[in-house]
Amino acid sequence: MKDVAARAGVGLKTVSRVVNEEPGVTPDTVARVQSAIDALGFRRNDSARLLRTRRTASVGLVLEDLADPFYGALSRAVEDVARAHGALLFTGSSAENPRREQELVLAFCARRVDGLVVVPAGDDHRYLTPEIDAGVATVFVDRPAGRIDADVVLTDNAGGTRTGVAHLIAHGHRRIGFIGDQPGIHTATERLRGYREAMADAGLPVRPEWYAMGPTTPERVRAALATMLAGPEPVTALFAGNNRVTVTAVRVLSGRPRPVALVGFDDFELADLLDPPVTVVAQDAPGLGRSAAQLLFRRLDGATSEEASRIELPARLIPRGSGEIPPAS
């Protein structure tokens, strides 16, 4: 910094003013200091500055998988809000592993992020209490926190699924299958609940062989679907619990002679160009990310009450063809 001051022919205080973008320096002096900085390769030492100010203007985002299009859209929305607040984004994938989620969250806290947006993999977030008490704003998104009271932004998973399954029932189906994600995942159990409620509302039984919960790998989805479609009372329609399940179901069902009706949770690109076009219950991935990030920055601005907020976004049925196929007789 002394070298910059000497080269620019100004005092140390002036260099400091320019670097910290404080007023009271003429444009000409700013330009002189700037070119001295460029010439010397000086970099403002943010780490040193962090020790003196409270905020780091960075936010940590922990989600399941950066490569999943659903989380890609959510991430981009969080990034846009963070950018509007001048904050940078750390991102990390938990790969549905609670230990990895905790490692990432604590690593971000050790970097003194101002706040966290977390798609939780685990169901016990008491490990976060010291961080939250120390002032790290935290908003959960897509799934609620476990065993702590924290802000959360969710989709109406049960309601959306109930609507989708009721739609299949309205088109004449009585034996309807459900394939969901692992039972430890909040969205998966909520959607299963919506399925059960829609069936109960219509006075229909749910046989144990009609629903399956587990990892959404193609192998697992194929096996679950084969079980539901076999036997004396095969399902005539399927509700797919998320876009990973839907994609495999589309693949399996396209190879079968008898049409099986399909409604999937989550919209996906080109769903409308498949044969038949895929009926979905769409959730608003950018809306989830945006709402969570906005809530986070409202917390950071102190513009909210002490109470934890719970925001629930609706899911929307988009009929396109696959969900309107009548039962094969």
Next chain:
Amino acid sequence: MKDVAARAGVGLKTVSRVVNEEPGVTPDTVARVQSAIDALGFRRNDSARLLRTRRTASVGLVLEDLADPFYGALSRAVEDVARAHGALLFTGSSAENPRREQELVLAFCARRVDGLVVVPAGDDHRYLTPEIDAGVATVFVDRPAGRIDADVVLTDNAGGTRTGVAHLIAHGHRRIGFIGDQPGIHTATERLRGYREAMADAGLPVRPEWYAMGPTTPERVRAALATMLAGPEPVTALFAGNNRVTVTAVRVLSGRPRPVALVGFDDFELADLLDPPVTVVAQDAPGLGRSAAQLLFRRLDGATSEEASRIELPARLIPRGSGEIPPAS
């Protein structure tokens, strides 16, 4: 730290050993210190530590758009390599804006990242020279740096496109269109070059109305395609310059009575289930991210020469149906 030591009944040095995960502490003592830390909400102050050690164990990734599936897959691969090296990831989208790219890169440098992986939006990266001289390892990916000599990992864009266009020519097409991204983007101009070379190799002319470069918005792609398909000598086949173009082209062509052959650069999910299934020239998005990140960490380990590396990954033709449609007579 003194409070932690007092509470755990150990010396300050032992607390320091536990926090820095150094050997020589019994598991029982580690547990005691850990629970004292938990009870007191103590957090290791990484910012202070940064001032004393060289590495920050963080890497910045700048790409075009976190919400684009191609970059989602690339990001996840960079993250996996960073994680294997114990590093956290900053991510940011340039939205194809050179100024925004520079802002992000310099903001990451101000946070003292060890290295950068950059999908460049701009064509002049001299602004990075002071950072690189100051020791920030930098690897460009998907597109090369402009006006500086830097490591880069690319796909063979021209070669892949030449193969795809030659495939259309081999199926009898003589009037072939090309819709690419903005001409300032390296991958877009390289693919245009591959198209021109394949046409020249076959002794075919390229009419000005047969190719169009610009933003890959649906409106722009629709308009460009309408121009190519109109007039007395309409194209009978299209090479789509990236997955955004392909998706819109599939949509437009599915609504037309006369089939038009289509080959797209980039593979995408469900391409094989469309009608007709879409022939693509696939690039390896995770491979690009992985190679770039591995090169970055080799640089950080000092295990490389001073020379800038250039790695080129092949693109692969996957015939599925749309690229094998003969010209409408």
